[in-house]
Amino acid sequence: MTAIVLISGSLRRDSVNGVAIATVRTLLLRREPQPGTVLLDLRSLPYYDQDLDVGDGPQPVARARRLIANAEAVVISTPSYNGGAPGVLKNALDWLSRPWGDSALTGTPTALLSASPGPRGAADAQPGLRINLERSGAVLIDHPLVALGNAEGMTRTEAGFTDPSVLALLGEFTDAVWAGRRHTTGPAHDGLHVTPVF
Numbered sequence: 001m002t003a004i005v006l007i008s009g010s011l012r013r014d015s016v017n018g019v020a021i022a023t024v025r026t027l028l029l030r031r032e033p034q035p036g037t038v039l040l041d042l043r044s045l046p047y048y049d050q051d052l053d054v055g056d057g058p059q060p061v062a063r064a065r066r067l068i069a070n071a072e073a074v075v076i077s078t079p080s081y082n083g084g085a086p087g088v089l090k091n092a093l094d095w096l097s098r099p100w101g102d103s104a105l106t107g108t109p110t111a112l113l114s115a116s117p118g119p120r121g122a123a124d125a126q127p128g129l130r131i132n133l134e135r136s137g138a139v140l141i142d143h144p145l146v147a148l149g150n151a152e153g154m155t156r157t158e159a160g161f162t163d164p165s166v167l168a169l170l171g172e173f174t175d176a177v178w179a180g181r182r183h184t185t186g187p188a189h190d191g192l193h194v195t196p197v198f
């Protein structure tokens, strides 16, 4: 079974982007047929080093590339670090962008949202990431901008945010992901390089 791959650009334990990703997962799991969902743990990837990028790359990278290449869709939620993506997220996308022209992201439907405790919801991190994703061959799923501002104060459970207006917004986002996903026939992911936190 292939999966919809979920990525939080923040490693922080109480990350609002982690909560956004948990919410998207909860909404996806209400779909029929129920999709597999996998969280790609960015901690598993080494720093990008072109000297290491030979053959399939280091084992965690090779596994991440296989997972993304077989994904029905990828969903990324990112904070803004000084107006751009956190280094860990950019690092992952750099690994996933190679080899150029035949990367794991080539043709992979990908949707992007952002969240922050501040009022603008880290919207400023999105344009640069879109450029990174497009250059890597990802197919950006068409949807209105989702940038969750003031997210630290939003009510939540382990399943994600609970505020009806946030759920409505992320519901529309998830509708777009569902409509934009692809139907892959690749092998089951081995799950070894991911943290199945859900």
Ligand SMILES: Cc1cc2nc3c(=O)[nH]c(=O)nc-3n(C[C@H](O)[C@H](O)[C@H](O)COP(=O)(O)O)c2cc1C
Pocket (backbone or CB within 6 Å): 010, 011, 012, 014, 015, 016, 017, 018, 078, 079, 080, 081, 082, 083, 084, 115, 116, 117, 118, 122
């Ligand atoms: C290195 C760094 C840079 C940051 N830069 C910004 C920024 O440019 N704009 C912003 O709204 N918040 C910025 N923040 C605050 C983050 O929005 C905040 O830490 C947020 O909680 C991160 O998302 P998370 O909750 O998913 O971890 C920055 C935080 C760090 C650690």
